[in-house]
Amino acid sequence: MTTLAIENLACSYNGKAVIDDLSLTLEHNEIVALLGPSGCGKTTLLRTIAGLQNISHGQISISDKVVSTPGKILASEQRNVGMIFQDYALFPHLTVAQNIAFGISKQSKSEQATRVESMLNLVKLQPFSARFPHELSGGQQQRVAIARALAYQPDIMLLDEPFSNIDSQSRFSIMLEIRQILKEHGVPAVFVTHSKDEAFAFADRLAIFNQGKIEQIGNAQDLYLRPRSPYVANFMGKTNYLAITDRGEQGITTRLGLIKPANGTPVNQSHSQVMLRPEKISLALDADSPFFIKHCFFGGSHWVYQVSDSRDPEFMLEAHAPEQWPVDACVGITVLSHELVTFS
Amino acid sequence: MFINLNIKWPAFSWLLSLLLFSPLLAIIWQSFGDDHNIFSHLWQTVLPDYLLNTLLVVIGVAVSSMLIGVPLAWLIAMCQFPMRGFFVWALLLPLAMPSYVVAYIYTDLFEYAGPVQRWLREFFSWQSPQDYWFFEIRSVSGAIAMLTLVLFPYVYLLARTAFLEQSTSLLHSSRMLGCSPWQSFVRISLPLARPAISVAIALVAMESLADFAVVNYFSVPTLTTAVYDTWLGYGSLAAAARLSAMMIAVLFVLISIERLGRSKQQLYQKTTGQETKERFELRGFNAFITVLFCSLIFGLAFLLPFVTLIDLAIDYFEQSWNEQFIQYSINSLMLATIVSVCCIVIGLLLSFYKRLSNQRYAYIPSKISSTGYALPGTVLAIGVLIPLSFLDHQLNELFEWLGREGPGLILSGSLFAIVVGYVVRFVAIAIGSIESSFNKVTPSLDMVSTTLGLSPLQMLIRVHLPLVRKGCFAAALLVFIESMKELPAALLLRPFNFETLATYVYQYVSDEQLELGALAAIVIVMVGLIPLIFLNRSLEQQH
DSSP states (O other): OEEEEEEEEEEEETTEEEEEEEEEEEETTOEEEEEOOTTSSHHHHHHHHHTSSOOSEEEEEETTEEEEETTEEOOGGGSOEEEEOTTTTOOTTSOHHHHHHGGGTTSOHHHHHHHHHHHHHHTTOGGGTTSOGGGSOHHHHHHHHHHHHHHTOOSEEEEESTTTTSOHHHHHHHHHHHHHHHHHTTOOEEEEESOHHHHHHHOSEEEEEETTEEEEEEOHHHHHHSOSSHHHHHHHSOOEEEEOOEEOSSOEEETTEEEOBGGGOOOOTTOOEEEEOGGGEEEEEOTTOSEEEEEEEEOSSSEEEEEEETTEEEEEEEEEESSOOOTTOBEEEEEOOBOOEEEO | OOOOOOTHHHHHHHHHHHHHHHHHHHHHHHTTSOOTTHHHHHHHTTHHHHHHHHHHHHHHHHHHHHHHHHHHHHHHHHEEOTTHHHHHHHTTGGGGSOHHHHHHHHHHHHSTTSHHHHHHHHHHTOOSGGGSOOOOSSSHHHHHHHHHHHHHHHHHHHHHHHHHHSOHHHHHHHHHTTOOHHHHIIIIIHHHHHHHHHHHHHHHHHHHHHOOHHHHHTTOOOHHHHHHHIIIIIOOHHHHHHHHHHHHHHHHHHHHHHHHHHHHHHHHOOOOSSOOOOOEEOOHHHHHHHHHHHHHHHIIIIIHHHHHHHHHHHHTHHHHSSHHHHHHHHHHHHHHHHHHHHHHHHHHHHHHHHHHOOSTTTTHHHHHHGGGGGSOHHHHHHHHHHHHHHHHHHHHHHHHHTTSOOOOSTTTTSHHHHHHHHHHHHHHHHHHHHHHHHHHSOHHHHHHHHHTTOOHHHHIIIIIHHHHHHHHHHHHHHHHHHHHHOOHHHHHHSOTTOOOHHHHHHHHHHTTOHHHHHHHHHHHHHHHHHHHHHHHHHHHHHO
């Protein structure tokens, strides 16, 4: 069963197209991250799913029921969708327990109490049920927002940059906690973020957004190793691009010499650039090499080197190495054998 | 702070603030004095009725302002309908209308000899007042209606801001949790706006408690008129002070409500910025009813009285444009200018002291100096008269002891009294405005200035003054306008034969001859419109 199906969606805001011919489906129990820089239309997409925004083309279905077509929008309150906002949007005049019970006010008092109790247990906030939102930390507020949305038993959860206001110390533990809660309850989710690290940790699949379109969708590893465009490659992490000077049976030739693809995977003959991640490049001290270290800094688990070419001062390449070498030291460069990604 | 001020700054600031605080102290002290049983006499005769009238007026105005102001605020903040852009600011204009002018105009319209009743009598061929029932405008309910017309904009303004500043994501959340727009209003918008509404209600209640002009004109005796009469009629400062102390007790309650509201407001009104508000589009019948409601209120509270004033002013221009009018305009301008300058200087000194002092209690001088604003004009006048007439007394005795003729009421009977009264009443505006400007100046500028070798005075002149200039200007303008409009304090404190525009207009209102004072009334209204333009512009920029 598909929980969410978006077909050929287009959407404009103040006469400007924000989303353009976008399609996306969400499987049962799946968490998809919409990843992209700010202003690329990912929040707008979330708002269209929530019924807070009109669409100009295409349709949106939730649990096989059409909820949005151009000119006909099912009201937000009838969609059974949960949403977590960047500012948590907790009602400041209600206590934690009252906030959680807000969406289930039609149930009997005892049912409400049981539900609130189990939600408080779930997010580990039982001692705080009588507190007001401003008396809680950011992470606690976030958990109340999750509990409130889950108490309503939504078909799908929408999260709009939910972790950006939480300090980096506790961000990842809260993310994993919430991911686990969503998974346990079998609630599928769409998660908007501009941080690839958050998307990696929280989502099953990532949709990379670029100017109102999904550039590429897939799991994290796939997007990192097999990006289909430099845009996706850059978004996923630091990348070096090298011009291909020659192609042969063995592999491709660049200024680093011959690079052999792993397992003999074919290389597109018309492409002119090869993409190399810094960790796929190995350095070793070599006094005869034309390459030398221009800058370096300690990156945590390794040293990060900016390597230049004495024949071509414009050239710059990033590589990682476990050892520390001085600036200006000459280094030889070897490309580790891996599946090569090339672009035109 | 890290700067060592020499003893002059703190001493001067504390002395100044104690002087500004002295009227309140004087009232409390004097209310324990001997009043020759006037107060107990009043208490056994008329005072219970006065108290009841006061309560009726205050509660009546508060409730009806809420009933008009909150719906208007919600419609303007959350809905889109024809002419909305006009009503946004037009509904603020009644604030500029002096209440006694509105009262006069409606009395003229609705009294027995007025056009409405005349027309009704003609139409139905009624002969005498016994033939029909018509409401009496010179009554408690009439006073409530008149005061509501000029005071409801407080509720409208604060509630509108509250609705606008509610985070959109809260309303969206409520919708996502299954609430319809109407349910969201009842469960989210209204509770969140409640602190702001209670602040507004407290302000409205304070203003109607302080009102002197309307109730006096309508002959509805209240505590304010009692204070006035006790002083002018019985000549008893002590009894007047006792009555004033009673009002201060009520004010204290109202101010506490206001403070509580404000502290909650900060919690409830938090926007994340850069949100676009979607308004509900009203069409057809709903739009018609909305526009009708807004137009009715605007018409009654501003358009009708203002057009009447202009009409009168044109008809009687020859008689109104005379030496008196020019003389009294000059009096008002001069008085307002002197008071503005005094308030700005005091505001600057106290704000600067508060900023630079490293003492724990440095916030107190500016706090206690601001108490005068909460006092009704009549009460404040009594508070100023008590210490000034005491000083006059001492001075005259001193002169007599020296064997010379005493100077008379040189303090309490001269322009000095009215200037002091106005300064005590309006310095709070200056302090508030200047302090908030000071708060916007980052403290690191002070540190830079000191490390670059500036003394506190040099820093005030070379760094702070240029930066808080705008706040000073705004404060001066507001104080100026309030001084132009102030009536009750002027009636009690003005020297013999000294008239301001406000007392001049009120004189004509009392004499049932507003046509001759219409020109002066228009000047007061126009002056009152100036801050509304600024207010509206700053609100538009925020949203």
